[in-house]
Amino acid sequence: MSAIFPMRSESPGRNFVPQVLTANSLREGHVVFLDALAGWSSCLRDALVARDEAAVQGLTIVLENGASAVVEPYLVAVLRQADGSWRPAAMRERRRVQGPSIGSEKSAVCWSGRAA
Amino acid sequence: MQLIHDGRFIRDEWTRTTVERTLSRGSESGVEIEADIQMDELCHLAQHAALLVIRFPSATDGRGFSLARALRDAGFRGELRASGPLIADQYDFLLRSGFDSVEIPEALALRQSEGYWHSAMRGLGRTYQARGADRTTTA
Amino acid sequence: MYRYDEFDDKFVRERVAQFRGQVQRRLDGLLTEEEFKPLRLMNGLYLQLHAYMIRVAIPYGVLSARQMRALANIADRFDRGYGHFTTRQNIQFNWPKLVDVPDLLDALADVEMHAIQTSGNCIRNITSDPLAGVAADEIEDPRPTAELLRQWSSLHPEFSYLPRKFKIAVTGSSTDRAAVYFHDVGLRIVRSDSGTVGYQVIVGGGQGRTPVIGVILREFLPKGELLGYLEALMRVYNLHGRRDNKYKARIKILVKALGVDAFRSQVDAAYAAAPRHSGEFERAELARITTHFEMPKLSVFDDEHRAGPATGVLDVRFQRWSNHNTSAHKVDGYCAVTVTLKRIGGEPGDASSSAMRTLATMADEYSQSELRVTHEQNIVLPYVAECRLYALWRELQSAGLGDGNHGLITDIIACPGLDYCALATARAIPVAQAIATRFAEPQEQEDIGSLSVKISGCINACGHHHVGHIGILGLEKAGQEYYQITLGGDATETAAIGERAGPGFSATEIVPAIERVVGQYRQQRNRDESFLETYRRVGIKPFKESLYATDT
Secondary structure, three states, X not given: OOOOOOOOOOOOOOOOOOEEEXXXXXXXXXXXXXXXXOOEEOOHHHEOOEOOHHHHHHHHHHHXXXXXXXXXXXXXXXXXXXXXXXXXXXXXXXXXXXXXXXXXXXXXXXXXXXXX | XXXXXXXXXXXXXXXXXXXXXXXXXXXXXXXXXXXXXXXXXXXXXHHHOOEEEEEOOOOXXXXXXXXXXXXXXXXXXXXXXXXXXXXXXXXXXXXXXXXXXXXXXXHHHHHOOHHHHHHHHHHOOOOOOOOOOOOOOOX | OOOOOHHHHHHHHHHHHHHHHHHHXXXXXOOOXXXXXXXXXXXXXXXXXXXXXXXXXXXXXXXXXHHHHHHHHHHHHHOOOEEEEOOOOOEEEOOOOHHHHXXXXXXXXXXXXXXXXXXXXXXXXXXXXOOOOOEOOEOOOOHHHHHHHHHHHOOOOOOOOOOOOEOEEEEOEOOOOOOHHHOOEEEEEEEOOOOOEEEEEEEOOEOOOOOEOOEEEEEEEEOOOHXXXXXXXXXXXXHHOOOOOHHHOOHHHHHHHHOHHHHHHHHHHHHHHOOOOOOHHHHHHHHHHHHHHOOOOOOOOOHHHHOOOHHHHHOHHHHHXXXXXXXXXXXXXXXXXXXXXXXXXXXXXXXXXXXXXXXXXXXXXXXXXXXXXXXXXXXXXXXXXXXXHHHHHHHHHHOXXXXXXXXXXXXXEEOOHHHOOOOOOOOOHHHHHHHHHHOOOHHHHHHHOOOOEEEEOOOOOOOOHHHOOEEXXXXXXXXXXXXXXXXXXEOOOOOEOOEEOOOOEEOOOHHHHHHHHHHHHHHHOOOOOOHHHHXXXXXXXXXXXXXXXXXX
């Protein structure tokens, strides 16, 4: 499946913050992100990052049409880190990606592979 | 709108008149009411109507259930119809609240087929509220 | 305890079958999420931050050993080997998969349990006193009334789509261990002047964003009229509660808006308009249900056996546990034991499957196979012979469940918070762990005495911080967690909402802040005064000064 989001040459507005589309797996409930092939991955590093308004529009279309494999999709603002990786801007979203900070879940689990 | 009665999709014998919110079937008259109607106005309308259509603005707005029960408590013996985006999983509650029929948007009826409404009717025969000998059951 | 008859069993099984069908239709795309969501909520299935969460109903907190073992098996089979006991006497599992939930519900049905109506805009779990049926100060056991209400409210056709959730609590003692002033409807079993037992009806209490102490709607409601009166009350709420704003949809808002007198008039009018029942059904049902709650046959021990083994007396840790974790019992020679799920540095209210199995075994051996879940996220063994306390304690100790900290500063209540909950603004569990660690030393805990610390990770107040002696509310500002302190809350019959002390503290500042509060208490207190007593005598001022004094 080819990439479905249009490429644009203008740079985004000054206040634009890149976004990813996140949701929870319908069948299993874990956190997932829309990836570049329009599938759903458990890892943030696979997430398609919308770096301009047009790309965000593309994500919004997926969100509104509802993807059957997931529930409650929404957009999350992300910021680029020094090492090139992306991290959610909001504390709550970071916690959601990392998993619980306590107990046996403590070590952040990032399941590899695709969600169903 | 698709009308459901006794777990079956049926044709509506009532027609809307030119007067807003009124229906007729032969010489009988019916009235459509909103969920926020006041009790005394409701009782007034109930006196002359053979059919009361109670609108549910959404599936989660449960006021219609109380309106139906209040009407039955007050002795209303006419037809009670629930109208709105209701799903088959609510059919049991609707029947036990005193409704005779349910009217849903066509688009919803395509997904909530007659089979679902029918099996929803047979489904939950057992209810705690119906247990008491002197409690009114309104199915 | 209540045993399902054929009716109850079939009811629950039908519910599971129905939900199994609903899940399949959802997975097949025949139900949208918008249509499915109220249905899954009615079966207690939430979508949380990292996963689904299922909340299992433990009606008025009563559990059999067999049920506790089943919960342990469910934790192992469908979850990650643990469960969380909540402030409403339920249990939550944090990691179920939607596809597994129908099987999970069947496993619950096997032991007469379910997750019906633990979520959604319906009547929730009826909660009660964890010492119901055994407390020495009881007027009448509230459990039969709670069971009657449970049956009445289960899939009630009129009240399944309320403006918002509805919580009912019942207490049978003058000492209120069920927080009836902080529920949508609170019922106190009372005696009239002529000695007849009936109900005092309190309405419109609650915590959340707008904490309110409930008001008395009816001073005395005779038995036989409870269901009819409540139906009238619920009808008024269902018709007139706000549906335009989720945060203004509880009955407490309606009662405040109308005023209690106008609200009472409406309820009375609705009650008068409804067909009058003789009360026979209700009284007969109560009588039938009451037979399930008779006091078990407890052995009577003669004086020699009551004294207990001498070695128990010398163990300081046992003494401490015996002082704090036991409660007076109706039956001579017996007591109720509280097992705290508050291991220092652990997660408040969490129990591993092995801990659950230990508790089940202890219940079988020492407590007539019965347990209770408390509002404080602890477990009670309600029928323990005093002469066997030391033996019980030894076994609990070796399982890491023998800490004698019930009611002390380390017996902290904390909601799951941002570590689990989609609604949270801050984490609550790490704060609980840090405070418990700081005050872990038993002597210091003893010196501080009775002090309830309650922590909520957002303004929805599921940690009940408004009624903590010290309440902590976790918020977020500029991407950082910060914590506000309230003081002087009280969940009992001397109900009070905690007063806010001032600006919040960061995650690194909160424990030193609590230290200053505790320090100020020690400074101010008269001999034998508890924290709450001192606070009520001296007011908030010295605590504020201590919290916010700048160094000179």
